[in-house]
Amino acid sequence: MIYLDNSATTKPYTEVLTSFEQVSQKFYGNPSSIHDLGIEAEKLFLKARKQAAQLLGITSNEIVFNSGGTEGNNTAIKGIALAHQNRGNHIITSQIEHPSVLEACRSLESLGFDITYLPVNKNGVVSVSDVEKAITDKTILLSIMHVNNELGTIQPIEEIGKVAKRYPKLFFHVDHVQGFGKVDLQLKDSGIDLCTISGHKIHGLKGTGLLYIKRGTKIFPLLHGGDQEMGYRSGTENLAGVVSLVKALRLTIERQQADLKRLEVRMEKLRQQLTTIDGVVINTPPQHAPHILNISVPGFKPEVIIHALGEKNIFISTKSACSSKTPDESAVLNACAIKPELSKSALRISLSYDTTEHDIAVFCQALKEVKDQLSKVMG
Amino acid sequence: MQYDHIIIRYGEIALKGKNRKEFTNKLHENVARKLKPFSQIKIKKTRDRMYVHLNGEDPSIIMEQCTDIFGIQSMSAAIKVPNEEDIIKEAALYALNKTENAQTFKVTVKRVNKEFPIGSQQFNQVLGGHLLANTDGYTVDVHQPDIEIHVEIRQDATFITSKKVMGAGGLPVGTAGKTLLLLSGGIDSPVAGYLTMKRGVQVEAIHFHSPPYTSERAKQKVIDLAQQLTAFGNKVKIHVVPFTKLQQTIHREIPNGYSMTVMRRMMMRISERVAEKENILSLTTGENLGQVASQTMESMNAINQVTNYPILRPLLTMDKDEIIDISKKINTYDISIRPFEDCCTVFVPTAPKTKPKRDKVAYYESLVDFSAELEETIEGIETIEVTQKSSNDELDDLL
Numbered sequence: 001m002i003y004l005d006n007s008a009t010t011k012p013y014t015e016v017l018t019s020f021e022q023v024s025q026k027f028y029g030n031p032s033s034i035h036d037l038g039i040e041a042e043k044l045f046l047k048a049r050k051q052a053a054q055l056l057g058i059t060s061n062e063i064v065f066n067s068g069g070t071e072g073n074n075t076a077i078k079g080i081a082l083a084h085q086n087r088g089n090h091i092i093t094s095q096i097e098h099p100s101v102l103e104a105c106r107s108l109e110s111l112g113f114d115i116t117y118l119p120v121n122k123n124g125v126v127s128v129s130d131v132e133k134a135i136t137d138k139t140i141l142l143s144i145m146h147v148n149n150e151l152g153t154i155q156p157i158e159e160i161g162k163v164a165k166r167y168p169k170l171f172f173h174v175d176h177v178q179g180f181g182k183v184d185l186q187l188k189d190s191g192i193d194l195c196t197i198s199g200h201k202i203h204g205l206k207g208t209g210l211l212y213i214k215r216g217t218k219i220f221p222l223l224h225g226g227d228q229e230m231g232y233r234s235g236t237e238n239l240a241g242v243v244s245l246v247k248a249l250r251l252t253i254e255r256q257q258a259d260l261k262r263l264e265v266r267m268e269k270l271r272q273q274l275t276t277i278d279g280v281v282i283n284t285p286p287q288h289a290p291h292i293l294n295i296s297v298p299g300f301k302p303e304v305i306i307h308a309l310g311e312k313n314i315f316i317s318t319k320s321a322c323s324s325k326t327p328d329e330s331a332v333l334n335a336c337a338i339k340p341e342l343s344k345s346a347l348r349i350s351l352s353y354d355t356t357e358h359d360i361a362v363f364c365q366a367l368k369e370v371k372d373q374l375s376k377v378m379g
Numbered sequence: 380m381q382y383d384h385i386i387i388r389y390g391e392i393a394l395k396g397k398n399r400k401e402f403t404n405k406l407h408e409n410v411a412r413k414l415k416p417f418s419q420i421k422i423k424k425t426r427d428r429m430y431v432h433l434n435g436e437d438p439s440i441i442m443e444q445c446t447d448i449f450g451i452q453s454m455s456a457a458i459k460v461p462n463e464e465d466i467i468k469e470a471a472l473y474a475l476n477k478t479e480n481a482q483t484f485k486v487t488v489k490r491v492n493k494e495f496p497i498g499s500q501q502f503n504q505v506l507g508g509h510l511l512a513n514t515d516g517y518t519v520d521v522h523q524p525d526i527e528i529h530v531e532i533r534q535d536a537t538f539i540t541s542k543k544v545m546g547a548g549g550l551p552v553g554t555a556g557k558t559l560l561l562l563s564g565g566i567d568s569p570v571a572g573y574l575t576m577k578r579g580v581q582v583e584a585i586h587f588h589s590p591p592y593t594s595e596r597a598k599q600k601v602i603d604l605a606q607q608l609t610a611f612g613n614k615v616k617i618h619v620v621p622f623t624k625l626q627q628t629i630h631r632e633i634p635n636g637y638s639m640t641v642m643r644r645m646m647m648r649i650s651e652r653v654a655e656k657e658n659i660l661s662l663t664t665g666e667n668l669g670q671v672a673s674q675t676m677e678s679m680n681a682i683n684q685v686t687n688y689p690i691l692r693p694l695l696t697m698d699k700d701e702i703i704d705i706s707k708k709i710n711t712y713d714i715s716i717r718p719f720e721d722c723c724t725v726f727v728p729t730a731p732k733t734k735p736k737r738d739k740v741a742y743y744e745s746l747v748d749f750s751a752e753l754e755e756t757i758e759g760i761e762t763i764e765v766t767q768k769s770s771n772d773e774l775d776d777l778l
Binding site for chain 2: 019039042043044051247250
């Protein structure tokens with residue numbers, strides 16, 4: 001099996017599963033209980049929190065553990081909007097955000113918020129000056145993703161952070177779900193106030209994730225209850241999930257340090273080999289994250305190609321899995337002014353640190369065969 | 380060319396005539412222990428400073444490691460080169476190019492080795508000229524430069540440094556004996572411990588634990604605080620005193636207004652006994668004049684009656700804000716504010732005497748025979764040793 005759909009989700013690391021199982025069995029106490037089982041659980045919980053903070057270069061109480069990317073993005077956006085609506089009702093985001101950002105923003109429109117959806121240029125990148133121009137004295141939130149999930153383009157978060165710093169009235173949220181472990185992002189002193197990270201995109205488990213909330217940032221929680229997670233997110237702590245997430249964070253960072261160069265080489269190989277196949281167009285601009293490549297085979301329905309590859313045990317995807325149920329053109333690709341013909345037939349290949357050169361060669365060969373076969377049938 | 384050394388400058392050690400050697404040895408030991416994970420580095424100590432040979436390690440990471448070590452006045456990354464004009468020029472240029480956010484500079488040459496053919500003053504100008512000629516946008520400012528390039532020509536080699544990083548100051552931990560710190564779990568006592576450590580004192584802690592009135596969490600909190608303090612010294616021993624029985628007796632037998640004072644006196648008696656046994660010559664508390672009922676002048680007088688060991692009170696004259704600032708700086712604040720009861724808060728009387736009298740306390744105490752319970756309590760003390768590397772191996776594996 002060759003799995004090249006790592007931006008949809010990843011295979012959990014064995015170590016992550018082991019930790020999850022052990023914690024579930026041994027530390028099932030509720031960290032808020034005051035008996036010994038609870039205390040042991042809390043000790044582990046505090047340690048996990050501390051390690052996560054060290055790995056991210058922030059402090060322990062700036063981390064809110066949650067269920068993943070969708071929750072992180074919703075909490076950040078709705079949480080800021082509801083807590084600070086007395087200051088203003090304007091939110092700035094981009095046209096290429098993940099549905100959990102875009103739909104959260106749309107839901108706020110129905111409550112009377114005013115949303116600016118910034119366009120991107122041909123290279124799929126938001127312009128920093130557009131961001132600054134869009135800011136008004138009613139702007140309370142800026143939400144821009146780091147690495148785009150469909151194209152793999154990288155947004156200029158560092159520069160936008162510098163702009164954000166000059167507007168103390170607004171908060172800056174970054175969706176870092178696709179970027180973590182692949183493209184570095186500094187949180188501390190960066191101008192970033194909130195940052196979403198998801199577990200299952202980095203070989204952790206589904207239903208785990210965290211939201212960085214910079215010290216002193218007030219949000220309106222989505223979940224009220226027992227005031228866990230400093231009141232930002234009530235609900236009994238998912239200790240096994242949290243420990244597995246923190247382990248995934250650590251392992252991913254270690255893999256990044258050891259293997260990033262290798263991943264970049266693989267991506268380069270993939271690009272090269274794809275350009276030798278007739279009729280394959282690469283949609284991802286030259287500057288991009290080392291693990292995502294978007295291509296089109298114009299004239300062929302992407303689903304057909306995916307199914308044909310699936311028969312050969314090779315797995316890739318159309319657009320983002322989260323929006324692949326809505327048909328036809330990719331909104332992200334359209335926003336990048338990619339021709340409808342290409343945007344209709346887009347395919348996404350996403351690698352992991354475990355992808356081998358052999359995987360890539362086999363995939364390219366298979367794609368070529370599938371294409372030839374299909375053109376005979378369809379031609 | 381790169382920064383290949385760290386120069387560590389001693390603080391007050393330089394002043395301490397006869398003890399000097401002991402101080403520098405201790406500091407060397409403390410630095411070596413802290414840098415143990417970096418197996419590549421080599422440390423050389425001399426009379427007035429220490430040289431850390433980096434062997435490829437990142438200078439800023441190594442200096443970061445050393446910022447908590449008492450006895451260090453300042454540190455600089457340095458380039459070591461032979462005493463040759465051209466190479467020194469090159470190194471000075473490297474140092475200037477490496478600096479960020481500087482527009483003006485100044486060169487200071489110190490020629491310890493008088494055999495070097497060019498005089499300090501003249502070499503100053505030569506180097507300044509060389510730097511100006513080979514860079515863009517810098518000007519010389521001899522009064523308030525953004526960056527100062529130091530060139531020190533010593534017997535065997537020349538060291539070029541620029542930025543100075545301030546050290547923690549103080550004296551090397553372990554050079555001024557040991558103290559027994561009354562560690563409650565609050566904000567003040569860890570800060571008091573830190574400040575005594577700053578003066579070279581090694582700290583052991585004593586904690587009064589009253590299960591089931593106080594939870595395991597309160598004890599864990601104290602262990603975590605001690606763990607945090609090990610960043611400034613090597614290890615911290617914690618003597619955990621099973622205080623429940625004695626506390627219940629006090630609560631039952633002593634008039635409400637005086638129970639707090641008697642409790643504090645018991646703590647002092649027990650602490651003194653532990654100190655005596657461990658060869659510790661003083662006690663340290665986080666007491667702060669006037670802060671709460673037990674910390675009035677009268678109260679201190681009444682409590683102090685039971686021991687003639689010196690009680691160090693480093694926070695005595697500080698404001699709460701100042702204490703909190705330090706506790707945040709040394710990362711104990713977040714641990715201290717975890718909301719668990721400690722033994723002082725559980726049995727707090729409704730109206731403690733803020734001005735207890737010595738003779739009255741002594742009188743009330745004389746009506747009860749505490750001796751058996753006191754001995755039993757001391758018997759039951761549990762000692763935990765906390766080192767820089769914590770012992771939670773099982774938990775580490777999970778993460």
